[in-house]
Amino acid sequence: MTKSSPEPRHTLTLRDVSEASGVSEMTVSRVLRNRGDVSAATREKVLEAARTLGYVPNKIAGALASQRVNLVGVVIPSLSNMVFPEVMTGISETLEGTGLQPVVGVTNYLPDREESVIYEMLSWRPSGMIVAGLEHSPAARAMLAQAGIPIVEIMDIDGDPVDHAVGISHHRAGRKMAEAIIAAGYKRIAFLGTQMPNDFRAKKRLQGFEEALSKAGLALVDREFYSGGSALLKGREMTAAVLARSPDVDFLYYSNDMIGAGGLLYCLDQGLDVPGRIGLAGFNGVELLDGLPRKLATMDACRLEIGRKAAEIVAGQATSTDKVELFPTLQPGDTIRQA
Amino acid sequence: MTKSSPEPRHTLTLRDVSEASGVSEMTVSRVLRNRGDVSAATREKVLEAARTLGYVPNKIAGALASQRVNLVGVVIPSLSNMVFPEVMTGISETLEGTGLQPVVGVTNYLPDREESVIYEMLSWRPSGMIVAGLEHSPAARAMLAQAGIPIVEIMDIDGDPVDHAVGISHHRAGRKMAEAIIAAGYKRIAFLGTQMPNDFRAKKRLQGFEEALSKAGLALVDREFYSGGSALLKGREMTAAVLARSPDVDFLYYSNDMIGAGGLLYCLDQGLDVPGRIGLAGFNGVELLDGLPRKLATMDACRLEIGRKAAEIVAGQATSTDKVELFPTLQPGDTIRQA
DNA sequence: ATTCGATATGATAGCGCTAACAGTCCCATA
DNA sequence: TATGGGACTGTTAGCGCTATCATATCGAAT
Known part of the structure; x- marks a missing residue:
């Protein structure tokens, strides 16, 4: 079915790297995460081993053990109009340095689908959620409220946010x-x-x-x-x-x-x-x-700015006001008579 | 910081639902996943408890225990041109019934970024990867090849795929x-x-x-x-x-x-x-x-079809040929003289 | 020489869930 | 009545990591 050259019998784990480099799993873990003190020599040895083995850490195990997930759920209605890609750009830009990663879910403007996308995302225990709009099913609202993570509802501020809102009226x-x-x-x-x-x-x-x-x-x-x-x-x-x-x-x-x-x-x-x-x-x-x-x-619609501000809040970089209102500017273009 | 009404001291686990409904964690797990035999009465009790508690399962733990992740990584260069959203539509459509969920990563046409997006995704142990293009850094190729999951490179078939390719020439x-x-x-x-x-x-x-x-x-x-x-x-x-x-x-x-x-x-x-x-x-x-x-x-560019076919392969629904070539049709429109 | 504190490494115990196996109960069948 | 097999539920042992604490080493300060 799937071809793979060195055909590993089972996927590599910390133990494999640990054995290959002659140190404990804990030390390997420390090296790979750049955490704690490790001597330069050991570090080199470990990195070398990890590299040659082609080790890719298992974030699932890591997240479970550390209770930390570097994911931010982003729930939007659609990708095919120009508006959300630009919001995404703002989000990605801002999240860049923080170690957080956006994960996108698309609802196609269907409340049921939104509910299930939110459920699915929350079940991965993200460190924050950015959701388009203020209107959600009661169940969706409840889940978001219970999640115990920063929630930012974007695009719109005419209404009552679960937690935070960034958008225009x-x-x-x-x-x-x-x-x-x-x-x-x-x-x-x-x-x-x-x-x-x-x-x-x-x-x-x-x-x-x-x-x-x-x-x-x-x-x-x-x-x-x-x-x-x-x-x-x-x-x-x-x-x-x-x-x-x-x-x-x-x-x-x-x-x-x-x-x-x-x-x-x-x-x-x-x-x-x-x-x-x-x-x-x-x-x-x-x-x-x-x-x-x-x-x-x-x-x-201040799309880029909305994405940025929302990401800042999720990343904990913003002194979080509940609602952040942005003000769109009228661009008269050439299709309105000048008064 | 984040307001939440019932302020759960720690996030809910199976144990909470288990205690609330008076059955073992295992039975709760079975009910929530619709797996194995559970009596109608127990099932109701459990669902009731889960609902009122507002329990959201922890997929991280679930994935670690079961060694199964219902995620498919999709790596594309950009969202802002019209082409990839349509590919995504094809993918989502096809994945719909399979229980698999696409997770998107964007590279902005930067090979380095592609490499790190792929690394990041693989570290979540997805059940498949769909990656745009056939050109990747050697490290990226190696990671994909080693992952032991179906890999589909899309859009292009002029080259040598790691595993599968779906696209046009x-x-x-x-x-x-x-x-x-x-x-x-x-x-x-x-x-x-x-x-x-x-x-x-x-x-x-x-x-x-x-x-x-x-x-x-x-x-x-x-x-x-x-x-x-x-x-x-x-x-x-x-x-x-x-x-x-x-x-x-x-x-x-x-x-x-x-x-x-x-x-x-x-x-x-x-x-x-x-x-x-x-x-x-x-x-x-x-x-x-x-x-x-x-x-x-x-x-x-057969975008929709590419998305569909790629998703089928990842979902194991396709009798997988290594390369699936699609043939774009010329649409002469009104801007070429008719011969 | 003793003590202290950095620095470096290891051992242990889970994280929250599920696979795999082990019952238990009850009824149909011999 | 004994037996077998569903139907249902529980117990045990991890999944692959990381937090936490323990240990070892060594030079500097007392």
Whole structure:
């Protein structure tokens, strides 16, 4: 089945290295972990033996004995939109020097799956957990609360964290965007987003958005949802649908940049005057899209910073406040009229 | 520091559940793993106790005792290009029913980092490893070979795998693309790609590409490399640079779809006749880009299928051939003249 | 010379779980 | 009635490490 050259009868253990180098297992352990005093000569002998044998320590045994695990669980809904990879980058960067290692679990926005991913991870006794969002099943919350390790819920701060939270207020983000749009004089505004019952953050943005509209005496003129498929293409299709149904809309607010970009391309194709006749805005600030014919208005989600701050807390480097709120900045781009 | 409601003095163990339910630890263990015969009554009692206590098993201890770990290490260079998330999807899908769980490690195309990620993963004694690429440091290769578990190297099959390989021939992919381009009558061809000394697969594509060119008596007219930044934007810039330097090129071959898309947008902006005056092609077949004004010619990398096949091998579901070659299909899109 | 304290190494006892074996009970079968 | 075999539960002995304490050695300080 599996070929291996020197065909070890059983996997190597400390004992093998210990015998090969003529010292006790304990000393080998010390050398390999750089802990405690070992003479330079012994150290060399041991390293030599370990190297030639090809010994790889067994962290399972090590973790059990020492009650320490250098793993941090990271639970996120998806890898395929640009947002979480960037959060991961922030986390990895910050964890780099600490000896901690991130382990990723993906939930696909399914609460059941989230629960089981969290359970699975906790059963490896990580030294911390970073979980996207504040909405979890009661069981998941309970497990996290009981775990006795630092828990950081990221992305969102509109709610009550189990332990710590690092993120932005999506409610506020929606509101701010609405205010900017209103200030620019747009009046007939539509929303286009994903049909994801469990994307609570998109939902909160929409809520904040509508609140600000209604405060200005406005209401959404139209709304359109989708699920699955190429976001760029979906953006086009949804935009076409909305424009056909409500030809008089003058602004399109998208729940993410990708579909916004699709919409933008569609509008340009149609020869619409952007941002004069119609304005557009997305959400996230994905760098990926720099290079489009026009720069889409958006609001960055502070992804990198969220990852960093969360990792700092887990690593115990942060004087931990319960909630760390970050403030996204509006990037007006070229698709909102300048007031 | 970390707040937890019932403040357990020490983490719960089997013993706690055992005492709470009045049976032996062994029986609790059996119930929790659904193994062996346990009476319905006992089972209920135990589950009840475990639930109310909020017991989460300790897989570290379990793995040490049983010598079985339900983890599969997946080592990939990056999460931020669209290719690996899709491979992950294929892996997760296939592993779903098997009880195995993927654990991801990212190397950022750095051989040193790859080595240490592999070491770290192996030290958790996973039941299998899936590693991108066939090029590894000698130490990394040796570790993988010694591990005594199924190893699957993915994406590429142009080389000698440690154990198994699932992928496409990038060399052939480059060649095929060149042949298609030549057949369409293009003659003055340039290459635009990433400046990544360790992206061996892009390198192999270029090699195959040039070989086919030279076989047809042609040679690259120009080449341009970049690193970092927004791919779309870089694609534009590089394209501008090449067109300025070599105004007479009639085809641009990009090392990935993202920069290809940037180039396409640039050409269209410039009012160039695509694919008449100039043709373009990328690589990967990222669905993400459906929705661009024109569909970029590309060659899909069979990402999903690679993930699936690799997972099958690791899960022992495949009658394992050493090399599984997949064959990418050319998607001519709208940016190559039809012959 | 005695004592002290660094420095270096080893012996012992688990960490929390599961494999493997050993019962115990009860009922069907001979 | 004896016997065998399920069905169920418990006991024992580690898995491969590390924490902790014990021991040995040696030069410096008293």
